[in-house]
Amino acid sequence: MFIVPASRETRQLTRLFDDAFDRVFGPVPFDNTVASRSPALDVAESDRAYTVKLEMPGVAKEDVKVSIEGRQVSVQAQTQRQDERKDGERVVYRERSVASYARTFTLPAEVDQAEAGAKLEHGVLTLTLPKRGARSAAQITVQ
Numbered sequence: 514m515f516i517v518p519a520s521r522e523t524r525q526l527t528r529l530f531d532d533a534f535d536r537v538f539g540p541v542p543f544d545n546t547v548a549s550r551s552p553a554l555d556v557a558e559s560d561r562a563y564t565v566k567l568e569m570p571g572v573a574k575e576d577v578k579v580s581i582e583g584r585q586v587s588v589q590a591q592t593q594r595q596d597e598r599k600d601g602e603r604v605v606y607r608e609r610s611v612a613s614y615a616r617t618f619t620l621p622a623e624v625d626q627a628e629a630g631a632k633l634e635h636g637v638l639t640l641t642l643p644k645r646g647a648r649s650a651a652q653i654t655v656q
Contacts, residue, residue, distance in 0.1 A: 548612045552588070552638075556620075563624070563642040569614050570636035574655040577633060579640065581626045581653065587617040588638065631655045 552567040569577070571592040578589045591613045598604070625645030632639045633655050 548610055550612055550614050552614045552616050554616060554618065556618075561643055563620055563622075563640075563644070565618075565640040565642060567614075567616060567638045567640075568636060569633075569638055571612065572614065572633070572636070572638075574633040577631070577638060577655045579631050579638075579653050579655065581624050581629060581642070584620045584623050585617065586620065586624065586640070586642065588615070588640075590614040590638075626653070629653050 552569050555566040557564040565586070567588060569590050572590045573593070576590050576593065578587075580587045592611055594611045620642065622644045625643040628643040628645070630641045631653050632641075638655070
């Protein structure tokens with residue numbers, strides 16, 4: 514490794530490199546568009562409950578909303594953009610973006626909202642939905 518003193522020529526060389534990089538990879542997208550995704554879903558059933566697993570990588574549990582109304586379950590979540598940069602650092606290419614997850618599904622039997630639970634671990638949301646009579650619409654807290 515060698516150190517090149519900063520001069521007008523090195524700044525021009527850096528600009529030349531940046532232009533070449535943009536021609537190869539395209540300009541760096543800095544827009545704030547949100548990619549909408551429907552998370553993959555697995556449903557298992559026992560005599561007393563449904564267990565539902567949804568893949569939502571990059572989502573924090575505070576950003577997940579689960580609502581239950583009778584047999585219908587709705588899940589919504591959104592990832593947050595993390596712009597962690599050190600001093601003097603700049604982004605030259607970005608593919609990761611903010612993502613929004615949404616999925617609504619209907620189960621064969623009504624869910625007991627008071628006993629329902631949700632857990633988010635390693636990007637997988639697991640819902641435990643006991644079978645029972647329906648109540649009014651409710652939201653549950655993700656642990």
